[in-house]
Amino acid sequence: MTLLDVDDLSVRQADGHELLHGLSFTLARGERLGLIGESGSGKSLTALAILSLLPAGLTAHGSVLVSGTQVVGAADRRLDRVRGRAVSAVFQEPLMALDPLMRIGRQIAGPLRRRRGLRGAALRAAVLAALEEVRLPERIASAYPHEVSGGQRQRAAIAMALACEPDLLIADEPTTALDVSVQAEVLALLDGLVAEKGMALLFIGHDLAVVAGVADRLIVLRDGAVVESGRTEDIVKEPRHTYTRSLVHSAWEFEAELDRLAP
Amino acid sequence: MTILETRSVGFAYRGGAPVLSDVSVAVSPGRNLALVGESGAGKTTLLRLLLGLARPSSGEVLFDGRSLRPDREFRRSVQPVFQDPYSSLDPRQRVDRIVSEPLRAMRIGARDEIGDRVAQTLRAVGLPADAARRYPHEFSGGQRQRIAIARAIVCEPRILLADEPVSALDVTTRVRLVELLRELNTARDLTVVMVSHDLAVVAALCDEIAVLDRGRIVERGPSADVLGSPRHPHTRRLVASVPRLRRSSGPPGEGR
Numbered sequence: 001m002t003l004l005d006v007d008d009l010s011v012r013q014a015d016g017h018e019l020l021h022g023l024s025f026t027l028a029r030g031e032r033l034g035l036i037g038e039s040g041s042g043k044s045l046t047a048l049a050i051l052s053l054l055p056a057g058l059t060a061h062g063s064v065l066v067s068g069t070q071v072v073g074a075a076d077r078r079l080d081r082v083r084g085r086a087v088s089a090v091f092q093e094p095l096m097a098l099d100p101l102m103r104i105g106r107q108i109a110g111p112l113r114r115r116r117g118l119r120g121a122a123l124r125a126a127v128l129a130a131l132e133e134v135r136l137p138e139r140i141a142s143a144y145p146h147e148v149s150g151g152q153r154q155r156a157a158i159a160m161a162l163a164c165e166p167d168l169l170i171a172d173e174p175t176t177a178l179d180v181s182v183q184a185e186v187l188a189l190l191d192g193l194v195a196e197k198g199m200a201l202l203f204i205g206h207d208l209a210v211v212a213g214v215a216d217r218l219i220v221l222r223d224g225a226v227v228e229s230g231r232t233e234d235i236v237k238e239p240r241h242t243y244t245r246s247l248v249h250s251a252w253e254f255e256a257e258l259d260r261l262a263p
Numbered sequence: 264m265t266i267l268e269t270r271s272v273g274f275a276y277r278g279g280a281p282v283l284s285d286v287s288v289a290v291s292p293g294r295n296l297a298l299v300g301e302s303g304a305g306k307t308t309l310l311r312l313l314l315g316l317a318r319p320s321s322g323e324v325l326f327d328g329r330s331l332r333p334d335r336e337f338r339r340s341v342q343p344v345f346q347d348p349y350s351s352l353d354p355r356q357r358v359d360r361i362v363s364e365p366l367r368a369m370r371i372g373a374r375d376e377i378g379d380r381v382a383q384t385l386r387a388v389g390l391p392a393d394a395a396r397r398y399p400h401e402f403s404g405g406q407r408q409r410i411a412i413a414r415a416i417v418c419e420p421r422i423l424l425a426d427e428p429v430s431a432l433d434v435t436t437r438v439r440l441v442e443l444l445r446e447l448n449t450a451r452d453l454t455v456v457m458v459s460h461d462l463a464v465v466a467a468l469c470d471e472i473a474v475l476d477r478g479r480i481v482e483r484g485p486s487a488d489v490l491g492s493p494r495h496p497h498t499r500r501l502v503a504s505v506p507r508l509r510r511s512s513g514p515p516g517e518g519r
Contacts, residue, residue: 038433039404150302179301180460184504206433209506236508250435251508258466259509261490262502 002026003086003168003200004050008062009072011045011054011224020045020224022062029167032194032201034215034232036208038247042224043204047172050202051089052079067167084111088161092173094153097160098145104156105131105141108163115164130159134189151182155189162193169194172204187214208251212236220244265289265325266421266454267313267341272322274308282308283478285322290422295448295455297465297486299501300475306458309475310426313456314343335369342415346427348407352399358385358410359395365418380417387451388413388443405436409443416447423447425457429464441467462505466490474498 004027011020020042027033037043049060052071064071067086069078091097099107105127112118112126128138134155145153154174161169171190175183191214194201205211211218212232219229220243228241239245268289275281283305290296290313298306311317312324315333324331331337342365345351352361362381366372372380385394388409399407408428415423428444429437441464447453448468459465465472465486472489474482474497482495493499 038435180462180506181301181500181504183506187506207506208434209508209510212508213506213510246435250438254434254438254441254467255463255505255507255509256467258463258490258505259507261466261487262462262493263509 002028002065003067004202005063005065006046006050007064009046009049009064010061011042011049012059012061014057014059018224019058020049023219023221023226025219025229027168027200027202029200030198031217032203032215034211034218035202035204035221036206036211036218036247037221038206040223041221043206043221044172045224046221047089047170047202047204050170051083051087084115084164085166087168087170088164088166089170089172090154090157090161090174092176094150094157094177095145097157098153100145103142103144104148108141108156108159111160111163126163130163131156133162133193134159149182151178151186154178154182154186158186158190158193162197165197166199168200168202170202170204173206174203175210176205176207183210190214208236208247209255220247265291266327267331267456268325269309269312269319270322270325272309272312272319272324274305274312274317274320281320281478283312283319286475286478286480287322288473288480288483290454290456291471292421292454293448293452294471295457295469296471296473297469298456298458298473298475299460299462299465301460301501303477304475305478306460306475307426310343310424310456310458314341314424338365339369339371339418340420341422341424342418342420344408344411344415344423344425344428347431348404348411349431351411352407354399356398357395358390358397358399361399361410362395362413362417364414369418371418381413384413384417387416387447389439403436404432405440408432408436408440412440412443412447416451416453419451421452421454423453423455425455427459427461428457430459430461437464444468462490462502474501 007024009023010018012018035043048054050064060072066082069082108127108130109123112123118126127141131140136155175186203211203214215232218232218235220227222243228244239248269286271285271287272283273281274283298309300306312319315331326337359381363377366377381395390409429440444455445468448455469486472486473480476497482489482498493502
């Protein structure tokens with residue numbers, strides 16, 4: 001079943017200048033798609049367009065069907081049925097997803113109450129279950145975002161994103177701000193949760209080694225356009241396009257010395 | 264022989280818990296050193312001590328065998344490069360003015376030589392000659408970092424102290440900058456001391472590694488030993504955590 005159907009998606013500025021040119025792809029349940037590119041390639045714009053969260057002044061054109069619902073040009077009422085339920089997202093900076101003045105438990109409770117109508121003891125139990133799922137101890141529920149580490153904050157943001165059991169998770173550079181050992185933990189956590197729940201995953205990143213480790217398929221973006229797409233293994237081993245080749249070779253070259261010293 | 268070293272230094276910010284305890288590291292000429300650790304390990308604080316921007320609460324920092332005094336001679340010999348090339352360059356000054364600042368501040372060279380030295384340094388970091396008259400915003404992140412490196416090496420220092428110098432850059436740019444730093448290391452007798460959490464960069468650039476964990480050195484030695492057969496569990500965890508293409512796809516060119 002196709003959960004996400006992006007067809008000829010473009011993003012334009014108010015003056016007509018196009019930042020993203022005619023992107024098309026589909027994503028089915030259980031699939032993991034990686035969107036990779038360097039800064040300014042349009043990766044995050046794609047995520048924001050799918051969530052209909054483009055900043056003021058930018059407009060999406062074309063078609064984005066999320067579980068069959070057209071998102072492009074949709075009114076907030078219709079988007080409410082999609083966001084959080086059919087699709088939700090985790091971003092690079094968990095502090096932007098979390099309200100600094102609200103205890104983490106209450107923030108996770110928000111979507112559970114609104115979307116699943118839980119109250120009282122059932123709500124409390126669901127919050128604790130959500131925390132446990134992302135391997136956070138119970139006490140985190142009563143902490144404020146600034147009182148916990150960056151890795152714990154990102155886990156809390158993941159718990160919020162998964163609270164309403166979306167079919168599709170968009171993860172936009174979810175580990176870029178984290179330390180390398182924390183990154184490894186969060187990636188393993190995401191990997192396990194996506195597999196366990198049979199969700200579809202759209203994973204966006206600039207680090208080929210990270211994205212290739214998560215995604216089965218890759219789309220390579222450059223200057224707002226697709227330069228190559230295909231199975232991760234094929235792209236990493238035999239990139240066809242010149243740009244992809246330079247990207248892949250740089251990544252191999254980058255870790256070459258480490259591979260030599262610590263295979 | 265060492266140029267710069269710390270002897271069992273400790274450091275605490277006012278009223279705070281110690282950020283560094285009993286840290287000893289030594290920089291030998293030509294041997295690039297990496298200070299590796301995760302956020303909060305004390306890497307940047309250690310760099311500040313090595314730069315003479317802060318004084319240790321205990322222990323001492325030695326420069327050429329004597330207690331460090333941040334005088335002209337020291338500043339000429341030890342220069343910093345920071346992580347973010349967007350905030351470290353004054354947007355209102357042209358590149359030649361930015362790069363020549365250390366020369367003017369330390370009164371090195373005659374006025375008519377300055378232009379030549381700037382031009383020569385810009386060439387050394389791989390920037391076009393017309394870069395001198397342009398402003399920082401006209402350059403990409405990688406080129407800006409080259410400008411920052413030019414500013415640091417224009418006075419021909421012996422040590423470059425770099426705080427995560429490539430982590431804000433895209434991978435293709437990163438590879439080229441690591442190449443540049445390695446080139447400067449051999450061509451200019453410049454020893455790089457780099458703070459980084461990125462072991463791939465460290466492996467590519469540094470000969471020695473000191474691993475910091477919560478303010479203490481947990482492992483130290485030649486890169487081949489520390490990365491190849493890490494002894495401390497913290498180091499082992501760091502090495503195992505690095506995302507590797509090799510792991511997700513096998514080595515290049517070998518179809519499976």
